[in-house]
Amino acid sequence: MFGLLDPVLAGSAAGARMDDGAEIGGDAHVAAALVQAERGLLAAYAELGVLSRALADEVAPGFRPDVRSLASSALEAGNPVVPLVEELRRRTENPDAARWIHRGATSQDILDTALMLIAKDGIAAAVEDLASAASDLTRLAVAHRDDPAAARTLGQHAIPITIGARVAGRLRALGRARRALLDVAATLPAQLGGAAGTQASFVELFGSELAAQLPAAFAAATGLVAPLAPWHTDRYPILDLAHAAGAAIAAMGALATDVVTLTRPEIAEAALQRGGGSSTMPQKHNPVDAILVRSAAMRAPALVGQLHLAAGLAGDERPDGAWHAEWPVLQELLRLLVGAAARTRALCAALTFDAQRARANLALSDGLIVAERLALVLKPRIGAVRFAEVIDRAAAGEPLAVLLRALPEASETEIDDLLDPARYTGRSGALVDEAVRAAGDEGIR
Amino acid sequence: MFGLLDPVLAGSAAGARMDDGAEIGGDAHVAAALVQAERGLLAAYAELGVLSRALADEVAPGFRPDVRSLASSALEAGNPVVPLVEELRRRTENPDAARWIHRGATSQDILDTALMLIAKDGIAAAVEDLASAASDLTRLAVAHRDDPAAARTLGQHAIPITIGARVAGRLRALGRARRALLDVAATLPAQLGGAAGTQASFVELFGSELAAQLPAAFAAATGLVAPLAPWHTDRYPILDLAHAAGAAIAAMGALATDVVTLTRPEIAEAALQRGGGSSTMPQKHNPVDAILVRSAAMRAPALVGQLHLAAGLAGDERPDGAWHAEWPVLQELLRLLVGAAARTRALCAALTFDAQRARANLALSDGLIVAERLALVLKPRIGAVRFAEVIDRAAAGEPLAVLLRALPEASETEIDDLLDPARYTGRSGALVDEAVRAAGDEGIR
Amino acid sequence: MFGLLDPVLAGSAAGARMDDGAEIGGDAHVAAALVQAERGLLAAYAELGVLSRALADEVAPGFRPDVRSLASSALEAGNPVVPLVEELRRRTENPDAARWIHRGATSQDILDTALMLIAKDGIAAAVEDLASAASDLTRLAVAHRDDPAAARTLGQHAIPITIGARVAGRLRALGRARRALLDVAATLPAQLGGAAGTQASFVELFGSELAAQLPAAFAAATGLVAPLAPWHTDRYPILDLAHAAGAAIAAMGALATDVVTLTRPEIAEAALQRGGGSSTMPQKHNPVDAILVRSAAMRAPALVGQLHLAAGLAGDERPDGAWHAEWPVLQELLRLLVGAAARTRALCAALTFDAQRARANLALSDGLIVAERLALVLKPRIGAVRFAEVIDRAAAGEPLAVLLRALPEASETEIDDLLDPARYTGRSGALVDEAVRAAGDEGIR
Amino acid sequence: MFGLLDPVLAGSAAGARMDDGAEIGGDAHVAAALVQAERGLLAAYAELGVLSRALADEVAPGFRPDVRSLASSALEAGNPVVPLVEELRRRTENPDAARWIHRGATSQDILDTALMLIAKDGIAAAVEDLASAASDLTRLAVAHRDDPAAARTLGQHAIPITIGARVAGRLRALGRARRALLDVAATLPAQLGGAAGTQASFVELFGSELAAQLPAAFAAATGLVAPLAPWHTDRYPILDLAHAAGAAIAAMGALATDVVTLTRPEIAEAALQRGGGSSTMPQKHNPVDAILVRSAAMRAPALVGQLHLAAGLAGDERPDGAWHAEWPVLQELLRLLVGAAARTRALCAALTFDAQRARANLALSDGLIVAERLALVLKPRIGAVRFAEVIDRAAAGEPLAVLLRALPEASETEIDDLLDPARYTGRSGALVDEAVRAAGDEGIR
Helix, strand or coil: CCCCCCHHHHHHHHHCECCCCCECCCHHHHHHHHHHHHHHHHHHHHHHCCCCHHHHHCCCCCCCCCHHHHHHHHHHHCCCHHHHHHHHHHHCCCHHHHCCCCCCCCHHHHHHHHHHHHHHHHHHHHHHHHHHHHHHHHHHHHHCCCCEEEEEECCEEEEEEEHHHHHHHHHHHHHHHHHHHHHHHCCCECCCCHHHCCCHHHHHHHHHHHHHHHHHHHHHHHCCECCCCCCCCCCHHHHHHHHHHHHHHHHHHHHHHHHHHHCCCCCCCEEECCCEECCCCCCCEECHHHHHHHHHHHHHHHHHHHHHHHHHCCCCCECCCHHHHHHHHHHHHHHHHHHHHHHHHHHHHHEEECHHHHHHHHHHHCCHHHHHHHHHHHHHHHHHHHHHHHHHHHHCCCCHHHHHHCCCCCCHHHHHHHHCHHHCCCCHHHHHHHHHHHHHHCCCC | CCCCCCHHHHHHHHHCECCCCCECCCHHHHHHHHHHHHHHHHHHHHHHCCCCHHHHHCCCCCCCCCHHHHHHHHHHHCCCHHHHHHHHHHHCCCHHHHCCCCCCCCHHHHHHHHHHHHHHHHHHHHHHHHHHHHHHHHHHHHHCCCCEEEEEECCEEEEEEEHHHHHHHHHHHHHHHHHHHHHHHCCCECCCCHHHCCCHHHHHHHHHHHHHHHHHHHHHHHCCECCCCCCCCCCHHHHHHHHHHHHHHHHHHHHHHHHHHHCCCCCCCEEECCCEECCCCCCCEECHHHHHHHHHHHHHHHHHHHHHHHHHCCCCCECCCHHHHHHHHHHHHHHHHHHHHHHHHHHHHHEEECHHHHHHHHHHHCCHHHHHHHHHHHHHHHHHHHHHHHHHHHHCCCCHHHHHHCCCCCCHHHHHHHHCHHHCCCCHHHHHHHHHHHHHHCCCC | CCCCCCHHHHHHHHHCECCCCCECCCHHHHHHHHHHHHHHHHHHHHHHCCCCHHHHHCCCCCCCCCHHHHHHHHHHHCCCHHHHHHHHHHHCCCHHHHCCCCCCCCHHHHHHHHHHHHHHHHHHHHHHHHHHHHHHHHHHHHHCCCCEEEEEECCEEEEEEEHHHHHHHHHHHHHHHHHHHHHHHCCCECCCCHHHCCCHHHHHHHHHHHHHHHHHHHHHHHCCECCCCCCCCCCHHHHHHHHHHHHHHHHHHHHHHHHHHHCCCCCCCEEECCCEECCCCCCCEECHHHHHHHHHHHHHHHHHHHHHHHHHCCCCCECCCHHHHHHHHHHHHHHHHHHHHHHHHHHHHHEEECHHHHHHHHHHHCCHHHHHHHHHHHHHHHHHHHHHHHHHHHHCCCCHHHHHHCCCCCCHHHHHHHHCHHHCCCCHHHHHHHHHHHHHHCCCC | CCCCCCHHHHHHHHHCECCCCCECCCHHHHHHHHHHHHHHHHHHHHHHCCCCHHHHHCCCCCCCCCHHHHHHHHHHHCCCHHHHHHHHHHHCCCHHHHCCCCCCCCHHHHHHHHHHHHHHHHHHHHHHHHHHHHHHHHHHHHHCCCCEEEEEECCEEEEEEEHHHHHHHHHHHHHHHHHHHHHHHCCCECCCCHHHCCCHHHHHHHHHHHHHHHHHHHHHHHCCECCCCCCCCCCHHHHHHHHHHHHHHHHHHHHHHHHHHHCCCCCCCEEECCCEECCCCCCCEECHHHHHHHHHHHHHHHHHHHHHHHHHCCCCCECCCHHHHHHHHHHHHHHHHHHHHHHHHHHHHHEEECHHHHHHHHHHHCCHHHHHHHHHHHHHHHHHHHHHHHHHHHHCCCCHHHHHHCCCCCCHHHHHHHHCHHHCCCCHHHHHHHHHHHHHHCCCC
16 A cells, blocks of 8 residues: 555556556555465466366465455564465365465565566556657657757756757657566566475475476466576576666656756746646646656665665575565565656656747857857857957856857858857757657657 | 565554554554644644634544545645545535634645654654563573673674673663654654745734744644744754664664574574474574564665655755655654564564573684683783794694693693683673663663 | 765865865875874873883874775775784884784774764864855845745745745754764764673773773773773664764755755856856856765765664674675765865855845746735635636736736735735744854854 | 775775776776777777877877876866866877867766776676686585585575585576676767767767767777767666676675675584684684675665666756766776675685585484475375474474384385485586586686
């Protein structure tokens, strides 16, 4: 739940729920994934022919555990798998089926596999939202391909850019984030190593050969990838996941940061069609989605770091704290991913740019925004000393155009061209074209 | 909730619930605190005489909001106060009372105040558990005041210590943590600054003088401390809280780390009377409480850091993401505090030490554990060269006692004394006495 | 050193060096502190009468170790104390003095004490810079006590505030940070526990009574506070330090965030008299100090978190990695503190506000900035429905003043008053007065 | 430098220096990389034919900037590129060459590119050390392929494993880390976007077509990869780097954690041939390399998180603090990578296992270590109730072998087999074979 103080996560409730209504990454989703993992193990047994499919199917079909009671029973054991297995056995009437539940497995096999399952669902939801957001950015980039605006560095005007080029940069980032999420989703491995990652119980039960085939069968049954080896204390799948999720949230955060800046009333180059209003201050249209995406981008990094810490302290065959520290952190990171993507989708759908206002802001420095170009063109003609003098006088308040037109070395037409910010946007247009083409190659239009 | 993947937090469910059954730090607790803050504002109005007490009391007495619906309504506004106020107004039949709800306040006034309220409850629970844990440590420190054991540095044996002295160090740390939590709880301020921390709405409604008195009245009504000034973007109360909670969890984490080490079967100087068993490996008695406290100690630091980050980016009169990043992080830190304290209490209640095994471990280095003492005593007599030779031969396998007894410069009695680890525990006993006395001064026995 | 990629730290080089030219928190400073700790131990011996003062003084007076060679020798031992002690012994001609060097002490005694010493120096430098910054803020708050400006929440205009009130908030925060640093500096303890925190070596050498007095004598000799007990694995001094430093950097970060926002050319309510220029873009006056302080506020939180982590994993009598993880992190946090304070001092000295521009920005919403006040005053008179209609039409573009003047329920004079942002700044002036008075009480004017 | 309080980093000084003696990741290395980037730009101009190669070569050949003076000059500008360019121009006698220095580029082009260059060098050093470490692990895994040992979960004995299988897990992780570092090194892009990522200056100077080719030419000249687009505020290369470096350090940290545990004197299944000794406690052989690798694994996660944070706040065309926060953090992460790899290499070279001691530890639970197997085999025969009774009596102290031999359902030979830990190591041997084969495929033997 955790919705009350976490509107980012709750964001997922709006756009991204599982078919059965469970919020992605929520406790009900986790519980369902644990059941799915236990049933997947039975399906793997059936696939390998050591258990009849009929018996496998007798185990808790359609069972949805009561989350609250499961959580409370998890207290004693320190993890939810132990009470879940007991509950599954209780609910399975046929004792021949019941004794196959969790057979040979360890809690970590089920829990790690379930984490991969919710990760897969979370990524699927996020990827869809990112595609929608990217599609909107594509549209905006094209529409504003050549509209000049002030590029800002350290908060100050630097040189011109186009609105389109700025959007194209964020489009590229979202597209890459989406691709990386899809890539990592295609590698998420099942876990099936038994108590110490040696599969000893499976070897005992079924012999070495079948035991060696079991992880792949389990992976197939759960829709995951067969692990090269048990990864009980080699947490690379968690870190790969953290990287893709964290980088995606960062990409969204940078976009949201732009939006918050550009929708400030003094800048006003961007607007959001909808947004949180304030009951007492009717003039306010909060960029609430952007704010929350930014808050996600401030929270996700520590979670990514935590997962690295847990991986680095994963000693023995199951570590003395680090594994337990992983679960809630990964769960929260996934929820942030899903929530931030839903918010980013809404944000991009509502986003508009004001080319006229962007042009007005460009004029704020009375032409000095193209000072770099002036330097490139005029310095070789009039020398550094005279050039500096012009700029100094302009910075002190004299109209730059007047100062420039007084130069005998340049024609009036040339000065007009030099002072036009739209003539100093470099490869902005090409950057838009390239980003849009790359998005198109990924099916985003 | 988040119980399924977070047995540390769920730990609080066992030992620490509010009177009304709400889990401390859980969503129901937060919702209740929000209502308490809104009602506290009405009580403050009544106290200042601008609203009749009867009207104030008509607002939603005993109201417990539906957490799920509130969370979902919070989506649009980006925070739960907006829908809560609407709900409160809907439920208040008397329009004369209804129009006073949230009057002049901003969401942040209510949310920040509610955070302080749940912090206070969380600290109260943790402090009680820490007192119980400290009491058990006091008992253990006294019982094992003089039992020698190997002090370990970087995993290796260093010199002797006593079990009591080791416990006394952890006792001091828990006692200090408890004191710091009590101290910070006594400083938690209410928040009442209006939309921008200027109290403009309150000045408009009631005049400057009453407006100036309002925060103190609000603080009194909610059981908090009157703020020196609004702290909407000056987040020191959050950081003070983070410090006390984080330091307390760290103190528990260090203790739990000792317990995990000392209960390893090869070391076995400590044991836990109860602990998570394993259904498939009956020989295992997991130090599950210690493991979970350690996992909390691995998670809390990032949360403390997050709160510092949010404080450092708290620009404008309400920041563009940093404030929203604070709520769930503080909530989780409080839940970790409560859960870790409950686990630590259980841990200390179950903890026993095995003085005999500690002595046996001391003997593992065949006397070299007192090499530092030997150096202090013998080097001046036999010179560094001969001393090094003795130690080298001992390290290579010759019995140290035999080598030492062969020295003409020392009597046999003296060698016996020198080789007795119990004779080289320094101020161990005094450290126990001082720690126990200090605990007693705080009422812990 | 680390100056090349860390201009924040390098900031300290400008304003804050030790008398001997060592950069605060730099390696030379650390090396000097290690020597100071070793010499302090000898002074303590002399104070307790077990060593003659003359002999104590013979040890490496004025010795400044070669940092590079010391660092390289530290490789083998894993800490710099071991090679330092060897070097000290080599350089001390009188063998009667030489054998007293480091006598009874452990590396951690010296290293922990040295960390406290550099912390003290770092705090002294930061505190001086913070006082200067606070003094400038005092001046600015008074000068702009009543100048109205737009208060901004989530990037949008909320209601008016005064420039002075905004500054006063940051002044209060810097003042508190300074006070907290002074407080923590007054509690920094020496460390003297011997190899396992039991002081066994000292008891062996001097007997229990003298051993018990030794830490206080050592603290006196080094200018630190006597520890209540060895804190080798009870890292509260580190956490208290981290809290004060982190909170101070956060306070500076929030101020810098304001400055970066307010100096944006579109907002331009603040300016910096000096600042990093750009050679190719002469119009740019980067708020480089503010940018760097913000970067410090983005880096410090993780360091604070790291120190909590190290404290929570401080098992045994010296932990298996956590202690070593502390040193560089604490060093960097101290350098960030010193550097950020120097930058903040420069920032505040250069900071100016433009009251006229602030007024112009206030007008951007055509009066809607006082919508909250209008609601408070007019809703009771004209009802919520008609009020909403006025606001909606204003938000859609009709001049608000015209709409309001058309209301028969309000006089023209009253409307003029209502629309004046300067009339809705609440307790802004009083907040300035209170903050300035509090600063004055701390000697800041 | 930072060597004094950072022996991990200093570790790199031992094994990994650049040809010119600069410590990898140190300031001299950074300065050299900045010069390399500036010269690479000139080489790119020459390659594209806009500048003669002779002129390009006239710029500061073999120039090594003075780090200290450069760092100090960086104070004003906020980054080291500005003073470096000035210095380069000063040192270039031919004005025709001098005016081409840094032409069209922005500080970020040079700084970001230099960061990639030091990353590449750092990875090269780490990869070599990891290969050596992996080679040693391969040898150890093979040597101990079938030696049984206790697998430990949550600090307690779980079931048997083989020493080889444990080592094989760490071998796989180091191998994957090495591969991932090589992969990321092959993707590190140059940066060349000009002041706002639009390449406007280059378009102005050379026209669109040449400007479009310039980044690839620059990348070729510096040995980096051509960027798809400027990544000035799209920091994916930094995050990919952080992922690979962080995951590598985590893999090393988990190995080091095992070593610290297994070399504890009570466990003693592993030993290090060399290691930090203690002058006062000659019996101590600190696993100093392992301790420092663990400390790196505790520090790196926060750095990885910091880089995600900076990426998520990378707004505008150069962010207001986040970019500056990246440099020192990335530098430190690289130095930790290099240092940890050097330490891990030394660690693996010194590592030995004691198969006999491992067997002795296996016996500590008097056979209960194979309780899982007993359950699998015997429960079906004797029923759960009788089985539980046997285990309970064994846990209470009765000899398990005696209890089992009293069962009529099992033969003595079978009981002997069941009780032999070496007969319950599952796929341990196969896991070794697979890991060694995979390492061999990567050229590690």
